[in-house]
């Protein structure tokens with residue numbers, strides 16, 4: 372008997388017919404003699420709607436209450452999926468994050484899983500039940516509900532699969548695998564048969580929301596193979612696993628765009644040692660995650676320091692900058708929301724010269740202006756204007772012939 376942990380995202384349970392479809396798929400696995408644990412997300416855009424609703428009440432909600440609100444989304448879908456399985460004549464039970472004892476740290480809205488207690492899960496499985504688990508949520512030491520950050524159900528799934536030492540971990544959404552770029556933006560994107568943890572982690576971090584980055588990290592830590600496929604068909608999906616091939620790695624395996632960042636320029640900062648340290652320490656102490664950074668020496672011993680952060684942290688960053696403005700003696704800061712980060716990823720690029728030059732040249736030839744650049748061993752990212760994001764993704768896809776990746 373195998374233990375299969377499956378996850379169905381919001382797009383797979385968006386309405387009653389889709390919930391019934393998921394119920395039938397789960398039962399198929401159960402009928403084949405497997406133990407089934409199924410993690411589900413909130414129906415369709417429920418989480419977005421809850422956030423919108425909250426915005427009509429306050430623009431400064433208590434993070435504990437945000438989690439109290441957002442966890443309701445998953446509670447609806449687990450109950451409905453369980454009822455759908457019951458009505459087809461099969462035994463099932465739904466469990467919330469707190470009933471499952473998915474323990475997390477204190478950090479509301481961005482909690483990290485610290486432990487999964489499998490006692491209840493094992494008991495229900497031993498009674499031959501299909502167990503439906505609420506994704507995205509856990510409980511902290513105060514017995515308060517926490518959430519894992521947007522897209523966090525993938526992380527719940529991998530944590531449960533790892534804790535149960537599952538035979539398979541399958542993540543289903545509305546796309547039948549990991550593509551070389553978002554297939555909604557690049558029409559000739561190709562599906563990858565497999566991808567390494569490190570490349571998938573970069574793609575996920577850089578905007579490919581088909582998988583939550585922390586889920587990939589966890590899978591890597593436990594060496595747990597992931598299978599990414601569609602809940603709408605039976606097409607073979609993509610395997611995410613350790614990279615066993617040392618030679619012949621592709622230079623570039625994928626491209627991604629991230630529309631969730633904003634650019635902040637702090638103007639005319641005195642050109643003194645230690646200033647940048649003070650500024651970024653104040654931001655870090657407040658919990659602001661800084662991504663790209665550049666510093667330009669202007670004139671009269673003054674610098675402009677430009678950096679990007681997630682748009683959700685804009686208010687927090689503004690608070691910090693206003694607080695340190697006088698002490699650090701800078702003039703002013705500006706915020707640009709009209710930016711997109713476009714990236715290419717590939718483990719083979721570290722041994723291939725000229726990849727960055729090809730990326731920049733192809734942007735130049737297509738009149739796409741680059742505002743900032745960052746690189747690591749396996750990725751190159753450029754900040755450009757938001758309205759050019761889709762065009763830029765298509766330009767890179769063509770330049771690196773990603774439509775022919777499987778040839």
Ligand SMILES: Nc1ncnc2c1ncn2[C@@H]1O[C@H](COP(=O)(O)OP(=O)(O)O)[C@@H](O)[C@H]1O
Nearest residue numbers: 380381382544546549550552553555579580581
């Ligand atoms: N490289 C990629 N490969 C596949 N899908 C991608 C990629 N980049 C972005 N996506 C998007 O991820 C979506 C699936 O993730 P998501 O919307 O979170 O699904 P769910 O709600 O089911 O979890 C797809 O519809 C697709 O548009």
Ligand SMILES: N[C@@H](CC(=O)OP(=O)(O)O)C(=O)O
Nearest residue numbers: 380381412418521522523524
């Ligand atoms: N419902 C949560 C958690 C989640 O993982 O959703 P999805 O699997 O639909 O991306 C969110 O929207 O963020």
